[in-house]
Amino acid sequence: xxxxxxxxxxxxxxxxxxYLNASYGIKSWLLTLDHKRIGLLYLASITVMFVVGGVAATxxxxxxVEPQGALFEPETYNKMFSTHGxxxxxxxxxxxxxxxxxxxxxPLMIGARDVAFPKLNLMSWYIFITGAALALYxxxxxxxxxxxxxxxxxxxxxxxxxxxxxxxxxxxxxxxSILTGLNFIVTIHKMRxxxxxxxxxxxxxxxxxxxxxxxxxxxxxxxxxxxxxxxERLLHVGIxxxxxxxDPLLFQHMFxxxxxxxxxxxxxxxxxxxxxxxxxxxxxxxxxxxxVAFSSLSIAVISFIVWGHHMFVTGxxxxxxxxxxxxxxxVAIPSAVKVFNWTATLYRGSISYEAxxxxxxGFIGLFTIGGLTGLFLASLxxxxxxxxxxxxxxxxxxxxxxxxxxxxxxxxHFWWPKISGRMYPDMWARISAxxxxxxxxxxxxxxxxxxYLGMPRRYAVYPAEFQVLNVLSSAGASILGIGYVIPLFYLxxxxxxxxxxxxxxxxxxxxxxxxxxxxPTENFxxxxxxxxxxxxxxxxxxHHYPDAPGVARV
Amino acid sequence: MAAHSVHPxxxxxxxxxxxxxxxxxxxxxxIFLATEILFFGGMFTAxxxxxxxxxxxxxxxxxxxxxxxxxxxxxVLICSSLTMALAIRTAQTGGSKGVVIVWLLLxxxxxxxxxxxxxxxxxxxxxxxxxxxxxxxxSGGTHTPGVKMFMCFYFFMTGLHALHMVVxxxxxxxxxxxxxxxxxxxxxxxxxxxxxxxWHFVDIVWIFLFPLLYLIGGRYPGS
Numbered sequence: 001x002x003x004x005x006x007x008x009x010x011x012x013x014x015x016x017x018x019y020l021n022a023s024y025g026i027k028s029w030l031l032t033l034d035h036k037r038i039g040l041l042y043l044a045s046i047t048v049m050f051v052v053g054g055v056a057a058t059x060x061x062x063x064x065v066e067p068q069g070a071l072f073e074p075e076t077y078n079k080m081f082s083t084h085g086x087x088x089x090x091x092x093x094x095x096x097x098x099x100x101x102x103x104x105x106x107p108l109m110i111g112a113r114d115v116a117f118p119k120l121n122l123m124s125w126y127i128f129i130t131g132a133a134l135a136l137y138x139x140x141x142x143x144x145x146x147x148x149x150x151x152x153x154x155x156x157x158x159x160x161x162x163x164x165x166x167x168x169x170x171x172x173x174x175x176x177s178i179l180t181g182l183n184f185i186v187t188i189h190k191m192r193x194x195x196x197x198x199x200x201x202x203x204x205x206x207x208x209x210x211x212x213x214x215x216x217x218x219x220x221x222x223x224x225x226x227x228x229x230x231x232e233r234l235l236h237v238g239i240x241x242x243x244x245x246x247d248p249l250l251f252q253h254m255f256x257x258x259x260x261x262x263x264x265x266x267x268x269x270x271x272x273x274x275x276x277x278x279x280x281x282x283x284x285x286x287x288x289x290x291x292v293a294f295s296s297l298s299i300a301v302i303s304f305i306v307w308g309h310h311m312f313v314t315g316x317x318x319x320x321x322x323x324x325x326x327x328x329x330x331v332a333i334p335s336a337v338k339v340f341n342w343t344a345t346l347y348r349g350s351i352s353y354e355a356x357x358x359x360x361x362g363f364i365g366l367f368t369i370g371g372l373t374g375l376f377l378a379s380l381x382x383x384x385x386x387x388x389x390x391x392x393x394x395x396x397x398x399x400x401x402x403x404x405x406x407x408x409x410x411x412x413h414f415w416w417p418k419i420s421g422r423m424y425p426d427m428w429a430r431i432s433a434x435x436x437x438x439x440x441x442x443x444x445x446x447x448x449x450x451x452y453l454g455m456p457r458r459y460a461v462y463p464a465e466f467q468v469l470n471v472l473s474s475a476g477a478s479i480l481g482i483g484y485v486i487p488l489f490y491l492x493x494x495x496x497x498x499x500x501x502x503x504x505x506x507x508x509x510x511x512x513x514x515x516x517x518x519x520p521t522e523n524f525x526x527x528x529x530x531x532x533x534x535x536x537x538x539x540x541x542x543h544h545y546p547d548a549p550g551v552a553r554v
Numbered sequence: 555m556a557a558h559s560v561h562p563x564x565x566x567x568x569x570x571x572x573x574x575x576x577x578x579x580x581x582x583x584x585i586f587l588a589t590e591i592l593f594f595g596g597m598f599t600a601x602x603x604x605x606x607x608x609x610x611x612x613x614x615x616x617x618x619x620x621x622x623x624x625x626x627x628x629x630v631l632i633c634s635s636l637t638m639a640l641a642i643r644t645a646q647t648g649g650s651k652g653v654v655i656v657w658l659l660l661x662x663x664x665x666x667x668x669x670x671x672x673x674x675x676x677x678x679x680x681x682x683x684x685x686x687x688x689x690x691x692x693s694g695g696t697h698t699p700g701v702k703m704f705m706c707f708y709f710f711m712t713g714l715h716a717l718h719m720v721v722x723x724x725x726x727x728x729x730x731x732x733x734x735x736x737x738x739x740x741x742x743x744x745x746x747x748x749x750x751x752x753w754h755f756v757d758i759v760w761i762f763l764f765p766l767l768y769l770i771g772g773r774y775p776g777s
Contacts, residue, residue, distance in 0.1 A: 112568065113567065113568045114567075114568035115568070116568070116578040116582065117578075117582060118566075118568060178589050181585075182582060182585045182586055182589070183582075185581070185585055186578050186581045186582045186585065189578075189581055190574055190577055190578040190581060191568070191569075191574075191578070216585055216588060216589050216592075217588065217589070217592050218592075219589070220589050220590070220592040220593035220595075220596065221592055221593075221595070221596040223593060223596075224593055224594075224596035224597050224600075225596060228597075228600065228710075231706075231710065234688065235687055235688025235689075235706070236688065237687045237688060237702055237703065237706040238699065238702070238703060239600075239703070239706065244699040244702075244703070245604075245607065245608055245611075245699060245700060245703060246604075246703070247603065247604070247607065250600060250603055250604075254596055254599070254600070257596075527570065
């Protein structure tokens with residue numbers, strides 16, 4: 001990557017007026033209609049939520065160092081894991097990549113001045129903040145102990161915690177997702193620059209399009225579901241109370257009708273980020289563009305018909321279980337298409353290992369483990385053994401942390417020069433990426449073993465023979481925690497002291513790299529006209545190294 | 555940047571052409587309606603599942619409702635959809651703004667009439683008869699737990715629908731003000747059209763609610 005470094009030194013100074021300094025003051029941020037600033041508002045707010053959820057996780061892992069529990073009463077432990085799950089799922093992972101990087105990048109990548117509905121975009125953020133405030137209020141004023149799934153009748157009849165406040169927070173935040181998804185779909189349909197055809201779109205856009213479909217079609221169902229739950233708690237009419245004819249399973253069906261697709265809300269944008277990173281740091285076109293694009297859509301579609309695999313042991317009909325099992329296996333196909341296509345893209349590429357690429361490679365490996373262990377859980381017989389154990393915990397953390405969070409951090413590191421106009425210290429970034437990878441595996445791999453051996457999830461105590469693996473997991477969590485803290489420091493440092501990045505520090509393709517960093521408020525001085533397909537890296541390479549073997553002449 | 559210097563009324567800076575803005579607005583509303591279908595759909599599903607589980611109670615519950623008022627409200631809403639469509643058509647064909655305002659006000663009056671009938675002749679009556687679960691519920695007689703479940707869904711579904719009607723009335727108020735301020739012309743009437751989509755949607759939800767809650771279930775031969 002000598003080209004990237006050379007360009008960095010030749011880079012022009014930052015533009016005098018950009019979206020960050022175009023106006024000053026709290027008001028200019030809180031009333032902004034600029035998609036880039038709204039992206040940063042989300043970035044700040046979900047970072048706070050990530051810290052809250054992370055502290056809860058840290059406390060849980062500290063507690064589990066001893067078989068009898070080191071810190072809390074069991075009730076408090078219940079509140080810890082519920083807080084961790086609810087905050088991380090609904091207030092960090094779901095909005096993470098779409099609301100921050102998506103907001104920032106979609107108009108830049110498609111050559112638009114802004115999203116289609118800027119006011120709606122700002123409103124989404126306020127709705128999100130309202131939901132987050134409600135959830136935090138419920139957490140601070142006493143917490144919830146229902147787990148992130150809110151299963152009745154426990155959540156409706158027995159729990160004496162702040163279920164209504166937190167459920168209302170989830171309900172409200174859902175509308176933020178819906179409006180963001182709506183905005184993205186319309187933006188991608190109607191705001192593309194001339195020449196930016198559907199099959200010239202960066203794959204990040206395809207991934208966010210698929211994600212937005214789930215936002216729009218899945219989220220209203222969870223909204224109505226938690227609304228019914230709140231109603232049940234307030235009025236006690238017995239909607240989910242079997243004693244008077246209610247059906248708690250109906251809640252589970254409706255909950256997972258959203259919450260399983262929500263898993264793909266969390267992972268699809270990450271997959272989009274990885275497609276950008278893998279091509280940029282192996283200097284190649286993506287292998288099989290249309291397969292990667294359509295695999296995003298097919299994951300979104302299939303995600304809506306597999307929810308029953310969360311309910312194999314709940315008394316759902318055996319034939320329903322059979323069908324859901326088969327359908328769940330289908331998800332593996334488009335997921336594998338992506339993994340194989342990224343791998344094929346790497347093949348014979350000029351690979352370099354800057355920090356974003358380390359995250360991308362970490363993602364591919366960890367997602368593969370997470371995805372394959374998902375097949376264990378989609379099989380009826382093995383699921384009976386593994387359901388409700390730490391195996392499931394490990395599986396979905398490999399997807400959501402090893403996958404979604406790695407991709408999020410990779411994306412933040414890749415586009416940070418565009419967002420802030422500055423470079424961060426690459427060595428620190430690589431070190432923290434390595435620490436996160438090691439810490440993550442040490443935290444969650446032992447949990448696969450614990451689950452296989454039969455340790456149930458959500459318990460505050462465990463038999464002594466599980467202690468070694470639990471201590472390993474907790475040790476990993478502390479390493480992981482350090483890995484997450486380091487970027488906070490050097491990214492903050494870089495905003496003031498980092499070297500000026502210039503428009504395109506990675507020598508990457510894509511419209512967002514053709515404009516200054518940080519971009520001006522209106523993004524493009526003139527509407528760009530797109531004349532080539534995405535990831536035309538061979539063209540750059542041929543330009544820089546005309547005689548290199550294997551470089552296609554363009 | 556040519557489109558920016560012209561600045562037709564209601565034109566937003568992020569778009570290149572008026573046509574692009576119009577299409578974006580329409581697509582946005584259609585996607586919003588798709589969301590709404592799933593929103594109501596979740597509730598309809600729950601209702602249908604429970605109806606299948608507690609058929610006799612739900613039929614008994616349905617008999618607590620007065621078909622006459624439901625039918626009246628259905629007629630009122632269908633008429634309001636007509637007046638809404640006429641308001642849009644008047645604007646589209648360059649009719650006078652006074653006529654647009656009359657159609658819009660008529661739509662609002664019909665919407666308000668729907669809510670009035672609902673409140674005065676249905677919900678208030680339910681309240682007096684102790685048919686509101688959690689608020690005013692008299693057990694005994696026909697008021698069994700299954701009927702309570704039915705009434706719960708009845709209030710939940712019609713309440714959510716009424717909430718959408720109230721939002722619709724708010725939107726119509728804004729449209730009237732915009733019309734008074736000469737914001738619309740034969741070239742630009744997107745807000746009218748888009749709000750019309752919403753209004754018709756809320757109407758259609760009622761078209762499903764009415765038979766589901768009032769009509770099916772042994773009240774009439776053949777049903």
